[in-house]
Amino acid sequence: xxxxxxxxxxxxxxxxxxxxxxxxxxxxxxxxxxxxxxxxxxxxxxxxxxxxxxxxxxxxxxxxxxxxxxxxxxxxxxxxxxxxxxxxxxxxxxxxxxxxxxxxxxxxxxxxxxxxxxxxxxxxxxxxxxxxxxxxxxxxxxxxxxxxxxxxxxxxxxxxxxxxxxxxxxxxxxxxxxxxxxxxxxxxxxxxxxxxxxxxxxxxxxxxxxxxxxxxxxxxxxxxxxxxxxxxxxxxxxxxxxxxxxxxxxxxxxxxxxxxxxxxxxxxxxxxxxxxxxxxxxxxxxxxxxxxxxxxxxxxxxxxxxxxxxxxxxxxxxxxxxxxxxxxxxxxxxxxxxxxxxxxxxxxxxxxxxxxxxxxxxxxxxxxxxxxxxxxx
Amino acid sequence: xxxxxxxxxxxxxxxxxxxxxxxxxxxxxxxxxxxxxxxxxxxxxxxxxxxxxxxxxxxxxxxxxxxxxxxxxxxxxxxxxxxxxxxxxxxxxxxxxxxxxxxxxxxxxxxxxxxxxxxxxxxxxxxxxxxxxxxxxxxxxxxxxxxxxxxxxxxxxxxxxxxxxxxxxxxxxxxxxxxxxxxxxxxxxxxxxxxxxxxxxxxxxxxxxxxxxxxxxxxxxxxxxxxxxxxxxxxxxxxxxxxxxxxxxxxxxxxxxxxxxxxxxxxxxxxxxxxxxxxxxxxxxxxxxxxxxxxxxxxxxxxxxxxxxxxxxxxxxxxxxxxxxxxxxxxxxxxxxxxxxxxxxxxxxxxxxxxxxxxxxxxxxxxxxxxxxxxxx
DNA sequence: TTGTACGCGTTATCAC
DNA sequence: GTGATAACGCGTACAA
Numbered sequence: 090x091x092x093x094x095x096x097x098x099x100x101x102x103x104x105x106x107x108x109x110x111x112x113x114x115x116x117x118x119x120x121x122x123x124x125x126x127x128x129x130x131x132x133x134x135x136x137x138x139x140x141x142x143x144x145x146x147x148x149x150x151x152x153x154x155x156x157x158x159x160x161x162x163x164x165x166x167x168x169x170x171x172x173x174x175x176x177x178x179x180x181x182x183x184x185x186x187x188x189x190x191x192x193x194x195x196x197x198x199x200x201x202x203x204x205x206x207x208x209x210x211x212x213x214x215x216x217x218x219x220x221x222x223x224x225x226x227x228x229x230x231x232x233x234x235x236x237x238x239x240x241x242x243x244x245x246x247x248x249x250x251x252x253x254x255x256x257x258x259x260x261x262x263x264x265x266x267x268x269x270x271x272x273x274x275x276x277x278x279x280x281x282x283x284x285x286x287x288x289x290x291x292x293x294x295x296x297x298x299x300x301x302x303x304x305x306x307x308x309x310x311x312x313x314x315x316x317x318x319x320x321x322x323x324x325x326x327x328x329x330x331x332x333x334x335x336x337x338x339x340x341x342x343x344x345x346x347x348x349x350x351x352x353x354x355x356x357x358x359x360x361x362x363x364x365x366x367x368x369x370x371x372x373x374x375x376x377x378x379x380x381x382x383x384x385x386x387x388x389x390x391x392x393x394x395x396x397x398x399x400x401x402x403x404x405x406x407x408x409x410x411x412x413x414x415x416x417x418x419x420x421x422x423x424x425x426x427x428x429x430x431x432x433x434x435x436x437x438x439x440x441x442x443x444x445x446x447x448x449x450x451x452x453x454x455x456x457x458x459x460x461x462x463x464x465x466x
Numbered sequence: 467x468x469x470x471x472x473x474x475x476x477x478x479x480x481x482x483x484x485x486x487x488x489x490x491x492x493x494x495x496x497x498x499x500x501x502x503x504x505x506x507x508x509x510x511x512x513x514x515x516x517x518x519x520x521x522x523x524x525x526x527x528x529x530x531x532x533x534x535x536x537x538x539x540x541x542x543x544x545x546x547x548x549x550x551x552x553x554x555x556x557x558x559x560x561x562x563x564x565x566x567x568x569x570x571x572x573x574x575x576x577x578x579x580x581x582x583x584x585x586x587x588x589x590x591x592x593x594x595x596x597x598x599x600x601x602x603x604x605x606x607x608x609x610x611x612x613x614x615x616x617x618x619x620x621x622x623x624x625x626x627x628x629x630x631x632x633x634x635x636x637x638x639x640x641x642x643x644x645x646x647x648x649x650x651x652x653x654x655x656x657x658x659x660x661x662x663x664x665x666x667x668x669x670x671x672x673x674x675x676x677x678x679x680x681x682x683x684x685x686x687x688x689x690x691x692x693x694x695x696x697x698x699x700x701x702x703x704x705x706x707x708x709x710x711x712x713x714x715x716x717x718x719x720x721x722x723x724x725x726x727x728x729x730x731x732x733x734x735x736x737x738x739x740x741x742x743x744x745x746x747x748x749x750x751x752x753x754x755x756x757x758x759x760x761x762x763x764x765x766x767x768x769x770x771x772x773x774x775x776x777x778x779x780x781x782x783x784x785x786x787x788x789x790x791x792x793x794x795x796x797x798x799x800x801x802x803x804x805x806x807x808x809x810x811x812x813x814x815x816x817x818x819x820x821x822x823x824x825x826x827x828x829x830x831x832x833x834x835x836x837x838x839x840x841x842x843x
Numbered sequence: 844t845t846g847t848a849c850g851c852g853t854t855a856t857c858a859c
Numbered sequence: 860g861t862g863a864t865a866a867c868g869c870g871t872a873c874a875a
Contacts, residue, residue: 094646096852107862112854121860142623143529144852146520147867154607154624184810186821188656190667191806193799193828204784207593208585216584219608228609228621230531233600242516244605247531247624269471269514279565290567407581407784422570429561429568436560444563451570473868484846489870498844521868524851623852 095136104132115140155434156230156248157218158241159211160256204408205381210423211254213406214275217427218252225435245270250434252287252427255320271437273430276321279447286447287430291321291403292328294419294452298401299332299373301454306461308371308399309338312345314359314383315375322375325403329373345369348379356386363390368398377402377409377418384412384459395461405455414458422450472513481509492517523624532811533607533625534595535618536588537632581785582758587800588631590783591652594804595629602812622647627811629664629804632697648814650807653698656824663824664807668698668780669705671796671829675778676709676750678831683838685748685776686715689722691736691760692752699752702780706750722746725756733763740767745775754779754786754795761789761836772838782832791835799827 097108104111106129113121114129132138146152184191208216215231222229230247234240235256245251250271273285302308311333317323326344333340348355362368374380380402387394394400394414402409405420429448456462474485481488483506490498491506509515523529561568585593592608599606609621622628627648649661656663679685688710694700703721710717725732739745751757757779764771771777771791779786782797806825833839 094852098852108853109855109863110861113861116854125860139622141524141852142620143520143523144867145623145854147518147524147852147869148854150854150867152520152624184806184823184825186823188824188826191802191825191827193830204787207590212585212589212593216589222608223610226611228607228624230605230607231596231599232605234603245516246522247519247529247605410581410788425568432560446561446563447565448561448568449565450568453570475868485869486847486871487845490845493870502844518868521851522870524853525868525870527851 094141095138096141097138099136100129100133100138103136104129151249152247154228154230154248155218155222155431156232156244156251157215157254158244158251159233159254160235160240204411209378209406210376210404210421213423214254214427214430217424217429218431219427220424221428221431221435225431227435250437252430252434271434273433275426275430278320278324279445283445285430285433285445287426287433288447288449289321289421289426290449290452291324292331294403294421294454295325295328295373296332297452297454298403298417298419299329300336301456302371302373302399302401302460303333303336303338306371306399310370311338311340311373312369312371313340313373313375314346314348314356314379315344316347317344319375325375344375345372356383359383359386363392368392371399372401374400374402377404377406377416380416380418380459381408381412384414384416388413394459399461400459402459405453409455409457412459415464417457417460417462418455420453420455422452426450471518472515473518474515476513477506477510477515480513481506528626529624531605531607531625532595532599532808533609533621533628534592535621535628535630536608536610537612537630581788586755586783587753587781587798590800591631591804591807594801594806595808596804597801598805598808598812602808604812627814629807629811648811650810652803652807655697655701656822660822662807662810662822664803664810665698665824665826666798666803667826667829668701669708671780671798671831672702672705672750673709674829674831675780675794675796676706677713678833679748679750679776679778679837680710680713680715683748683776687747688715688717688750689746689748690717690750690752691723691725691733691756692721693724694721696752702752721752722749733760736760736763740769745769748776749778751777751779754781754783754793757793757795757836758785758789761791761793765790771836776838777836779836782830786832786834789836792841794834794837794839795832797830797832799829803827 097111100111101108104125106125110121110125111129111133114126114133118126142152219229230244232240232244234243241251241253248270250273252273252275254275255277271285273287275286276288277286278288279286299311302311311329313326313329315322315326317326330340330342346356346358348357359368359372372380372383374383380400384394384400387398387400392398400416402416402418403421404423405418409416409418426448429450433446433448457464474488477488478485481502483502487498487502488506488510491503491510495503519529519531596606607621607625611618611620618628618630625647627650629650629652631652632654651661651663653665654663655665676688679688688706690703690706692699692703694703707717707719723733723735725734736745736749749757749760751760757777761771761777764775764777769775777793779793779795780798781800782795786793786795803825806827810823810825834841
C-alpha cells in the first residue's frame with residue numbers, strides 16, 4: 090500500500106476519467122452525469138481520497154481559515170511564568186511506544202485548576218472567536234510570537250483574515266504591518282491604518298466605577314495601579330482622572346504604581362506606602378490580573394479589604410469571583426468581543442475592500458465585596 | 467496599489483533578483499550575500515510580502531501546524547445549547563464602517579462569566595495543547611465538524627498532525643479515517659488502528675473515589691449516572707461496578723440513569739425515583755457536567771446534599787468549586803493530557819513511522835462538600 | 844552566489 | 860458532459 094496520500098490523479102485513473110471530472114464530482118455535482126459521478130465517488134472512497142487543503146488553498150487563492158495571533162510580551166518575567174500570568178507547566182514528556190502510565194505529578198500545580206491562571210482575559214475572547222468561526226464552519230489558526238513582522242507574516246500566510254492581540258510593546262511596530270488581508274486589532278486605539286478595531290468601552294466603565302466609589306462609598310483618596318503604556322490601561326487611567334476631576338478630586342497625572350503585570354512583580358510604590366502608612370483609601374487597578382495579587386499582598390501585610398483599603402479591578406475574569414474578598418470590577422464582554430472580531434473577518438468582502446470598523450463594546454460595573462458592597466454576580 | 471497579495475515574484479522583481487534568491491533570503495540566510503539578502507528583505511517589507519502557507523505546504527509536503535479537531539455531537543439538543551453544555555450565544559452582529567458603539571446586552575447571559583459553560587473539559591485540554599505548541603513555535607488549527615470523514619479531511623490538509631476529540635457517535639466512523647499523518651485520539655480506548663491515545667486513568671480514579679465513599683462514609687446504596695456509550699464513561703462505570711463488587715455490593719449491569727449530557731435533558735430515572743422516594747443514597751456521576759445540573763435538580767426538589775443524597779462528579783472542572791455544595795470529584799490532568807497529545811505529534815518522525823503510544827494519565831480524587839467532606843481544593 | 848525550471852495537488856478555463 | 864491544460868506560489872535540484 091502506498092504511503093502517499095492519494096490524489097485526484099489516482100482517483101481519475103481508477104475511475105477512468107480525467108482529473109477535471111474528479112474535481113467536478115465534488116465541487117459541481119450537477120455538471121456531470123450521475124453515472125460518472127457515482128463512479129468517481131466510489132473510486133475516491135475506495136482509495137481513501139481526500140482533497141488537500143493546501144493545494145486547494147493555492148488554487149483558490151484563499152484558505153478558508155481565520156487566524157488569531159497573540160504577541161508574546163517582551164518584558165522580563167520570572168521563570169516558568171508566562172507574560173499573561175499563566176504558569177508555564179513542565180513540558181509534556183516523550184513517551185515510548187505502547188501503553189505507558191503517567192502518574193499524577195503532585196509537584197506541578199498546573200494539574201490543579203487554578204483560576205488565577207485560566208481562564209484569563211485572552212482566553213475568553215479567544216473562545217468567542219472560536220465559537221463564531223465554528224458556527225461559520227471555518228477553522229481557526231491560533232498562533233503566537235514575539236517578533237512582530239515575521240511572526241505575524243508567518244501566520245498570516247495561512248489564513249484569510251487575522252485578529253491580533255497586541256502586546257504592550259507591539260503596538261508601535263504593528264503600524265508597519267501591511268498585510269493584504271482584513272485585520273482586526275483588539276484593545277488598540279484607532280490609528281487610521283485601515284485595520285478594524287474591537288475594544289471595550291474603557292472610559293464608560295471606569296467612569297461608572299469611580300462614580301460609584303465616590304457617591305456610594307464616599308471615597309476621596311484614590312490611587313491608580315497600572316502602566317499606561319498598555320493602551321487599554323491608558324484609556325482607563327484617563328477616564329479615572331477625568332471622573333475624579335468632575336468630582337473636584339485632584340490626582341497626579343501619572344499612575345501611583347505602574348506595575349505591568351501582577352504576581353510577584355512590582356507593587357513597589359504600594360509596598361513603600363504600606364511601610365509609610367500612606368496608602369490611599371482606594372486602589373483602582375487597571376485590570377483584575379493586577380488587582381488579585383494585590384489582594385494577597387495587602388492581606389499578607391495585615392490590611393483588611395474593604396475595611397482598610399478598597400480595591401477594584403477591570404475585566405471581570407472568573408478568578409475575581411473566587412478571591413477573598415470577591416473583587417469589584419468592570420466586566421468586559423470578552424466573548425462578544427471575540428465574536429465581533431470573527432464577524433468582521435467573516436463579513437469582509439476582500440483584501441482592503443472594506444472601510445475599517447471600530448467596534449466599541451459596552452462594559453458593566455460588577456459590585457462585589459472588595460469595595461464594600463455585597464456580591465451581586 | 468495592488469489589492470493582490472504580493473508573491474515571491476513581486477519581491478524578486480523589486481529587489482532585482484530571482485525568486486530562488488528571495489526564497490533563500492528567508493530559508494537559508496547564510497547561503498546568500500548579506501547585501502543581497504538585505505535588499506530582498508527590504509523589498510519584502512515594503513511590499514508587505516508574506517509567504518503563502520498553502521503554496522509552501524504544497525511544495526514542502528508539510529505545513530508546520532498541528533490540528534485539534536472536535537466532533538460536534540450528533541444528538542438532539544435544546545436550541546441555543548451546544549452539545550458540550552455550553553451556551554450558543556447570539557451571533558456577533560454585522561457592523562457598519564466607522565465607529566460604532568455596541569451596548570451591553572443584558573439579555574445575553576453569555577456576556578457574564580458562567581463557569582458552567584466555560585471552561586469545560588475540552589477547554590482545559592485544548593489549552594494544554596496550545597501551550598505546548600506555542601512553546602514549540604507551532605501554530606494550532608482548531609476545527610470542528612460533525613461529518614467524520616469530510617470534516618477531518620478538511621483540517622487534515624492543513625496540518626502535520628491531528629489530535630481528535632471524538633464525540634460519542636464518532637468513535638465508529640473514525641476507524642475508516644486513514645490519514646497519512648500522526649493522529650492522537652483523546653479519551654478513546656486503544657483499537658489497534660495505529661493511532662496514538664491519550665486518556666485518563668478512569669478506572670484508578672473511580673476505584674479510589676468509590677473506596678472513599680464506602681470506607682469513609684459507610685455508603686452502600688449506590689447509583690451511577692451516565693451513558694456507557696461514551697468510552698470514558700464506560701470505563702468509569704466498569705470500575706465503579708468492580709470496586710463495589712469488591713466490597714460485596716451488588717449493582718445492576720447498566721447505569722441507573724443514562725442521561726448523556728446535563729442541563730435540562732434527561733435525569734428521567736432520577737426524577738422517577740424522587741417521586742417514589744426510592745432515590746439511592748449515593749449518586750456517582752460519570753462527569754462533572756452531569757453532576758452539577760443534578761445538584762440543582764435535587765435542590766429544587768428539596769433534597770439536601772450531602773445530608774440526604776451524596777453526589778460525586780468526574781473531571782475536576784472549575785465549576786465544581788463554585789457549586790453549592792462544592793463537588794467531590796476525580797480530577798483529570800486535563801492540561802497535561804493536551805500537552806502530551808501535542809508532544810506525541812511534535813515528536814512524530816513522520817507519517818505512520820512510529821509505533822502507536824497509549825498514554826494513560828493518572829487521576830486524583832478531590833474531596834469536597836457534596837460527599838460530606840470539607841473542601842480541600 | 845545566483846538563476847532556471849520543474850513539481851506539489853487543486854481549481855478553473857477553455858475546447859471538444 | 861468531459862478532457863486537456865494553464866494557473867496558483869513556493870521549494871529546490873541543477874545549471875551557470
